[in-house]
Amino acid sequence: MSRFTMQEVGWEPRLPPVEMDTATPAQLAALEACPPAQRGSVYFRTLVHDPGSLGERGALFTKVMYAPKGLPRAERELATAVVSIVNGCIYCTSVHARRFVELSKQEAVMRALLEQGIQAEALDARQRAIVDYSAKMTATPQDTTAADLAPLRAAGLTDLEILDLIHAIAMFANANRLMQSLGRSVPPKD
Amino acid sequence: MSLAEEMSLTDIPDLAEHLLGESAASPLGVLRRQRADILKHEEGAYRELVLAPEPGNVSLAERAALALRGALIEGDAALAAHYRALLASHGDASLSALAECFPAPEGEGRLPVLFRYADMVARTPEACEQADIDRLRGFGLSAQDIVAVTQLVAFIPYQVRLLAGLRQMQQESAA
Numbered sequence: 001m002s003r004f005t006m007q008e009v010g011w012e013p014r015l016p017p018v019e020m021d022t023a024t025p026a027q028l029a030a031l032e033a034c035p036p037a038q039r040g041s042v043y044f045r046t047l048v049h050d051p052g053s054l055g056e057r058g059a060l061f062t063k064v065m066y067a068p069k070g071l072p073r074a075e076r077e078l079a080t081a082v083v084s085i086v087n088g089c090i091y092c093t094s095v096h097a098r099r100f101v102e103l104s105k106q107e108a109v110m111r112a113l114l115e116q117g118i119q120a121e122a123l124d125a126r127q128r129a130i131v132d133y134s135a136k137m138t139a140t141p142q143d144t145t146a147a148d149l150a151p152l153r154a155a156g157l158t159d160l161e162i163l164d165l166i167h168a169i170a171m172f173a174n175a176n177r178l179m180q181s182l183g184r185s186v187p188p189k190d
Numbered sequence: 191m192s193l194a195e196e197m198s199l200t201d202i203p204d205l206a207e208h209l210l211g212e213s214a215a216s217p218l219g220v221l222r223r224q225r226a227d228i229l230k231h232e233e234g235a236y237r238e239l240v241l242a243p244e245p246g247n248v249s250l251a252e253r254a255a256l257a258l259r260g261a262l263i264e265g266d267a268a269l270a271a272h273y274r275a276l277l278a279s280h281g282d283a284s285l286s287a288l289a290e291c292f293p294a295p296e297g298e299g300r301l302p303v304l305f306r307y308a309d310m311v312a313r314t315p316e317a318c319e320q321a322d323i324d325r326l327r328g329f330g331l332s333a334q335d336i337v338a339v340t341q342l343v344a345f346i347p348y349q350v351r352l353l354a355g356l357r358q359m360q361q362e363s364a365a
Binding site: 014015016046047049050052053055056057059060063064067070087088089137138141142144145146148149159160162163164165166167170171173174175176177178180181182 | 225242312315316337348
């Protein structure tokens with residue numbers, strides 16, 4: 001039985017989150033700049049202890065995941081789910097697995113990745129190329145060369161799509177570490 | 191290090207392009223500017239964390255040391271060289287030496303504890319526990335300091351993967 005799931009996973013911080021009624025003006029301003037659906041979350045209220053870095057890093061995250069054109073959003077979610085699986089972040093995996101399924105309607109693909117691991121069959125050639133590249137860039141970025149781009153090119157990825165893929169992979173090298181150190185994933189009860 | 195060199199280390203307009211020897215007008219530079227906001231916030235996050243205008247209880251020298259350890263752990267020689275020079279510009283020879291000691295020293299001093307936490311976030315963040323955060327608080331680090339340190343250490347793996355991907359694209363277009 002895999003520890004990864006598409007169900008809702010909780011996240012508990014290891015620092016008391018900032019409370020809105022005692023937040024400083026700088027903290028409130030940094031939260032204002034975050035996506036409305038997320039600014040009240042316990043994760044953002046933990047990161048806002050350092051408002052300067054939340055402001056920049058939060059804006060970076062939003063652009064990496066949502067900037068228009070380039071790599072389709074479902075494929076950004078595929079990459080970030082794979083990075084999160086490789087890094088063992090159960091919380092991030094669950095969130096981005098769900099977003100991939102919402103956007104792509106390909107639940108069987110994500111289920112196979114979660115249950116069988118990233119070598120799972122059931123992926124088409126373009127997904128396979130994205131998954132393999134994401135896994136290698138996560139585990140051993142220094143061992144990569146131009147040859148690692150060849151399967152992506154063969155699957156039809158453009159320059160901008162590859163750049164977007166690199167950004168998504170890099171973003172989750174960051175996000176997984178923040179989530180795993182500043183708090184812990186709380187898996188759903190069976 | 192002369193004042194002029196120190197200035198140049200903190201005045202680099204875009205760290206990735208500087209380390210890759212690319213210009214804004216090169217094909218890769220033009221491609222990256224299709225994502226101008228990403229470029230801006232990559233640079234903004236780097237400045238906010240490593241060159242922090244308000245560094246709190248974690249000094250700019252300590253921040254450079256943490257960034258250097260992260261780059262060494264990831265094995266990115268160019269990024270490590272940048273952070274080594276930045277750390278050297280702060281003129282603390284003992285901190286410079288300690289920053290390159292692996293594994294991080296044992297013991298309950300402030301720097302050993304900070305380095306061991308940073309190394310864990312970089313290498314095995316899954317192993318972090320409540321006690322690791324509490325130990326940092328015991329050295330007088332505020333919640334803001336702890337979040338800043340964690341953000342900083344977690345940002346180096348971003349930079350490393352960005353550089354790795356951009357190097358692949360450089361190689362590809364040179365072939």
